[in-house]
Amino acid sequence: MTTPTQSPDHDIHHARLDDVQGIEPSPVRPTSSRAQWLAGVGAIVLFAVLWQVLDLHLALAVSISYLLFLAAVYLVYRSAGGRRVGLDIIVRWLVYGAFTLAILPLISLLWTVISEGLPVAFSPSFWTEDMTGITGLDDQAYMEGTASLAGGAGHAIVGTLMITGAATLISVPIGMFTAIYLVEYGRNNRLSRGIRFMVDVMTGIPSIVAGLFAFALFVQILGPRDAKMGVAGAIALSVLMIPTVVRNSEEMLRIVPNELREASLALGVPKWRTIAKVVLPTAASGLASGITLAIARVIGETAPLLVAVGFARNWNLDMMTGPMNSLAVYTYDIFTKPLNPAIIDPSRERAWAAALLLVLIVVGLNLLARLIAKLFAPKSR
Amino acid sequence: MTAPPDEPRGDHDPTATSGSVATRPPDSPGTTRPKARATRRPGDVVFSGLSLASGLIILLILVLVAVFLIQQGWPAFTADSEEISGGEGFFGYIWPLVAGTVVASIIAMVVATPIAVGIALFVSHYAPRRIGVVIGFVVDLLAAVPSVVFGMWGLQTFAPQFVPLFGWLEDTLSFLPFFEDGSATGRTLMTASLVLAVMILPIITSVSREVFLQTPRLHEEAALALGATKWEMIRTAVIPFGTPGVIGGVMLGLGRALGETMAVTLILSPGAFTWNIIGSGNNTIPAEIALNFPEASGLRLAELIAAGLVLFVITLIVNLFARWIVAKRSEFSGAN
């Protein structure tokens, strides 16, 4: 074991790590993976006892069993496999625990939205009608079973589409060209570093501040009375959307291999055509999917529209005059201010239905983004 | 998809390689570029001009945000202190809101960060790849769930769950100033903070997961080949590589928590600032604005806009701090 081989021409004194003075080795001994599952069964039994027999609060019972489980697993594996194995296994179970802990509220959230929203979300009148003239009396009639649920979110659906669409039209060109500047022209000069910095700052602008900005801008132009309108909302959303578009696009342009640019430039293709014909098409699927994600990101925004566009209970297709409605603001409005304060259920049904639609739109856009990225990915590889 | 117009330009001479470009005469009368930089085609000028202009627009927007908020909020700073809500001047009005905002966000961040990093590691390094991809996608979706939906869920489903816990905290830990008078509705800063934590979880997770997944395979294998356990491999290769990204994600999450409006607006039953986080009371800047903005006018409007300005400054500071940390961290990591 400890016969160091001395070779004359160089200087390796080969020895076991254990034999080096001043080092205390920490070996890994093999362990069976069965013990942790045994401990798991034990923890579940313990949990059942704590919860049902000792009647502890569910969350408390889970926490206690989990912590005891961690401690048991750590001690067992530490004594069998050494310190490093104990640490390895405890991190593994902490990671699993984190995952479970996070999944629970998310499942609860989705379940609430779906179960509360489903009854109303897909009735045709909810899509086609607005809330003009709907009062608490209609809700009373609905609860008594003499009428169907009155009104709908048609105006809000259209408002959401219009405002988000306008915001997209503003954000995409600005965002994309900025990304092109950063990647293709600016490289790393002072201006591009400044822009990148500002984009980062912009990413952090709270959505309600974006709304206040748009509102203040229009107050400046039109005075406080006429400031609230669809376009103001679109501008507020653009402030939130542009940085996302820039970042996503920048990322996508950056992963276009430099060889492609050089190959094109070496053929004498001018730079702008290299960008338009080589770089952008190569990155196209990524760009499109990034833009879709940016839309998904802002389409559910409430606060900026609440501030910059206000509420409307009626149809308003004119983005330049007066408040409009949008799904998110509709949801908030009807949820917090039920038509009939004594009978809140119908209003809650409307609110959850609108919330479900919003979630579906967001999910749909996210799926679409994936699909685009997959279907139109560059053919290479 | 959204490639800019690329109408064919017949003037392009296929034999003109980069070497011979310089010999071509400037083909556009409008270019005033120095000749030394070879030929500037009009296409190039327009294209780079557009790109540059877009970049400058972003700078302009940011300046305008500050300018308009200051301009419209200014009356709140100069008005007599009796005229401001609460009657103690703007500072007296804003500090409880700032405190509420900061406390709620910090609780959310502290709760969310370890869990998010855990999920990110689960997805990137512990779960089988296919499951990891699915979970990653679910997490991405949740990052996009509108905040108003989180707020409604927080109020209707989540908050009631906490009433017994608050009761227990009140009974057991009431010697701490944070736990007194447990709320009977669960509409407290604690609940709001936890909902915020759930909301920022997906952001921190997806950013962290992304950087963890980008850890060069080479470094992971290097660690494993030295006889590292899984955790040691993660500690040696994944965490150092991912730390700047994780910090970025956490700061992004903190920024979102600070500016998050709807969830807090819906959940909290607002009131004056108090250290008691399981009773009613407290408010945050964004919730204050959202609650009062629709009916506000005159000086009240200026007050709210000024409050927005304060929020803007706070998030700005958080952002600058985040950038500073990330920059400091990435110095050593170098390019690979």
Add this chain to the structure above:
Amino acid sequence: MSKRIDVKNLDIFYGDFQAVKDVSMVIEPKSVTAFIGPSGCGKSTFIRTLNRMHEVIPGARVEGEVLIDGQNLYGRGVDPVDVRRQVGMVFQRPNPFPTMSIRDNVLAGVKLNSKRMSGKAADELAERALRGANLWNEVKDRLDKPGSGLSGGQQQRLCIARAIAVQPEVILMDEPCSALDPISTLAIEDLINELKSDYTVVIVTHNMQQAARVSDRTGFFNLEATGQPGQLVEFDDTQKIFNNPSQKATEDYISGRFG
């Protein structure tokens, strides 16, 4: 110290796909053994099974035995973590940890494998490993600088230093020079020659001349057709393989008729 490796009837699979079929060989201690063959023939896959690094790829598994001084790497109760400490590996591209200094890079494995280490022992070990990797003179003045600041060849020698710092029995090298320039390659080849006086060295290389220059014994891997598993066609003294191979396929490959 350096140990003998016995491979017995090893089959390697990725899921259902068999990548390497029925390899048996004996690798002598204190020698350099090279594997050559066309791309995709499974030589890199095979070398990874000698320290269970192939397990990093989901779905990869082996059947058969790899014995290191009589102990089966794939026996029950053998922890891959322990295997990898004894069988070090150097990769195609140099991969020093970017966030660590040169010194920390060298000591990374030692730190993982020890509970505590005195500063003196650490210095000594770092110097010894860097000298062993012929890098000491080039970096002794900048041990606290990041390892990523070195040239490619230096980085690769840093990785070798990192591998020998944990005192392994065997060092595997998976095309260690494929990303390096000729001068750095030469430095690595010299180093391999020196390493074999203390370690069992196994190297995969794309470069036949390199195999001829550095190795004592050479194994030629080939596959009958794409989609077929790779096989060990011939395994013999390097001299014999390059001068007088017994298999037609080996001769064709050596003389550059394919590959």
